[in-house]
Each structure stands twice: as C-alpha cells, then as structure tokens.
Ligand SMILES: Cc1cc2ncn([C@H]3O[C@H](COP(=O)(O)O)[C@@H](O)[C@H]3O)c2cc1C
C-alpha cells in the first residue's frame with residue numbers, strides 16, 4: 175500500500191556521524207581510567223557524539239512525549255482493563271499523578287500529552303489535541319485505520335518532536351497510553367518479523383493464561399483477515415496498528431531528522447521504533463534503548479533491531495517510564511566525556527600506552 179507518509183521528514187534524516195563517534199572512541203582512551211573500563215557508558219558516549227556530530231554532546235533537558243489513543247479491538251476482551259481507562263489516565267497525566275509524571279519530574283523533563291485518538295472527547299487542560307479519529311476500528315473486522323489517518327497520526331508525532339526541539343529539548347523520550355495496545359503491537363510485530371503470535375503475546379495489563387490464549391486467537395484472526403504486507407510497514411500500521419503507535423513512529427523519525435537522541439521505552443515503543451527503522455534504516459543510530467520490558471514480545475522486537483537495553487527492572491508499564499529511568503545514564507555518559515581529566519592533564523601515568 176503506497177502511502178505518501180511524511181516524505182519530507184524522511185528526506186531530512188542523515189545517518190549519524192560515525193567519524194565523530196570514532197574521535198570520541200579515541201578520546202575516551204585518553205581519560206584517567208583503564209581503556210574500556212566504563213563499559214556501556216563509553217558506548218553511549220560514542221553514540222551520543224555520533225548523533226550530535228560533536229565531541230561535547232549534551233542531552234539535557236529531556237522532553238517526554240506521551241501519545242494516547244484507543245483501540246477498537248478492545249471490544250474483543252483482550253485487556254484486563256476497560257477502554258475508558260485510556261481517557262482517565264490521560265486526565266491523570268494532565269494533573270501530574272501517573273508514574274511517568276513522577277519520573278519526568280525526577281529528571282527535570284517537561285511532558286507533552288498528545289491525544290491522537292482517544293474515544294472520549296477530552297477537554298482537560300494540559301492535553302495537546304491532535305485527535306485523528308476516536309479510536310481505531312476493530313482489526314478483526316476491518317482495517318484499523320485508513321492510510322490518510324496513519325499519515326496524520328505520524329505527522330502528529332513529528333509535530334510533537336518539533337515543538338519539543340523548538341522549546342530546547344536535547345533528548346526525546348516517547349511514551350504511550352492506549353488500552354489494548356499490546357494487542358495491536360503484538361499483531362504488528364508478528365507480521366513484521368514473521369514470528370508466531372503465541373511467541374509475542376503476553377499479559378499486558380495483567381490478563382491470565384486463558385485470556386492470553388483468547389488474545390492469541392483474536393490476533394491470529396485479525397492477521398488472517400487483514401493480510402498486511404510484511405514488507406510494507408505502513409500497510410501493517412494501517413491494518414493492525416494503532417494511532418498512538420503511528421505517532422510514536424513519527425516521533426522517532428523526527429528525532430533522527432533533528433539529530434536528537436530518542437530513548438525507546440518498552441514493548442509498544444520498540445514496535446513503533448521498528449516501523450520507523452524499516453521506513454528509514456538511518457533512524458536506528460539515533461535510538462537508545464532504555465529498558466527491557468517483561469512483555470515477552472519485547473525480546474523479539476529488540477532482536478529485530480539488534481538492540482540491548484540499558485536497564486532490566488522487571489517493569490511492564492509503558493508511558494515512557496523505563497525510558498525516563500534510563501535518562502540519567504545518558505547524562506552520566508555525557509558528564510564522563512565532558513568532565514573527566516585526561517592522563518596528561520592529571521599527571522597520571524598511562525603505562526598501558528607506553
Ligand atoms: C491504570 C493503567 C495505567 C497504564 N499506564 C500504561 N498502561 C499500559 O497498559 C496498556 C496496554 O496493556 P493492554 O494491552 O493489556 O491494555 C497501555 O495503555 C499501556 O500504556 C496502563 C494500563 C493501566 C490499566
């Protein structure tokens with residue numbers, strides 16, 4: 175399904191600056207520590223230099239973007255919670271009481287909560303209105319959305335990054351809220367990676383094993399009925415995806431276009447990131463993976479992107495929570511690079527280099 179999605183944003187994405195990364199790799203070995211001894215922090219510093227194209231990258235402040243939308247497939251009984259919780263949680267984000275609000279405050283990040291497709295009309299202050307349609311259609315019965323709607327949702331994600339960048343953000347954290355979105359993400363991932371549905375489906379908000387078997391059957395029926403083209407990520411998004419997942423895809427594309435590191439959260443976020451990387455492989459260099467979710471499909475999605483998350487805290491929430499918790503590690507990588515003394519400056523003998 176050829177859809178003219180955000181062509182201008184994809185044209186603006188350049189690969190990360192590998193030469194800047196290599197210069198940082200060499201510089202790290204001049205700092206007062208055994209070579210390589212700061213492990214993943216060193217790899218992060220190299221990646222952040224390659225992203226920003228300079229040897230003194232800065233990631234502060236971060237900006238958190240939470241995209242919210244509903245899913246028609248919720249009517250199949252695939253979540254432990256009712257659809258109304260999506261809108262209720264959006265109100266909670268707006269008043270500052272959700273987990274992501276707490277973690278965003280801890281890292282000094284602003285939050286932009288964007289309604290791209292919540293069923294209920296939302297009139298609360300503190301929510302950006304970009305509603306494409308009130309929820310997707312039930313993917314078992316019809317395509318989740320139209321091509322033009324996927325385009326509009328992707329562009330809502332692009333616009334949110336552009337607002338954040340304009341406001342001075344140096345790092346983007348992308349989260350989501352949408353009851354039944356582990357169902358949409360599982361369907362997308364099964365199609366995109368040709369993985370059996372039962373292997374990627376998990377408990378989501380906490381369904382039991384009988385309900386999980388039902389969730390697998392619902393997704394298998396949807397995949398069979400929709401026949402999305404696994405080589406066309408937009409077709410997958412349109413047929414079995416979600417509006418907030420499309421917006422997240424747009425946010426990763428725009429982060430790369432603006433040369434901003436984006437921290438990927440859990441399962442749903444990683445599926446959206448996979449779509450962005452399939453649309454434009456150069457996006458991959460701009461992504462840092464925050465944490466490993468307990469949702470079983472996350473391992474499949476991470477493998478598809480050859481990604482190793484920074485944290486593994488047994489979390490399975492979404493909202494951008496695991497990505498926000500990883501942000502201080504990016505700050506530590508940058509501080510290490512920018513503030514540590516070299517062997518020469520500190521007068522420390524560099525015997526390994528004699
Ligand atoms: C109170 C509450 C807060 C949440 N915050 C994130 N999610 C997470 O759970 C949902 C996905 O799980 P499923 O596919 O099983 O519905 C998404 O909204 C996700 O962000 C929440 C879920 C609930 C109930």
Ligand SMILES: O=C(O)c1cccnc1
Nearest residue numbers: 440441442467490491492
């Ligand atoms: O990993 C996630 O993003 C996730 C897992 C379960 C429920 N909601 C989100």
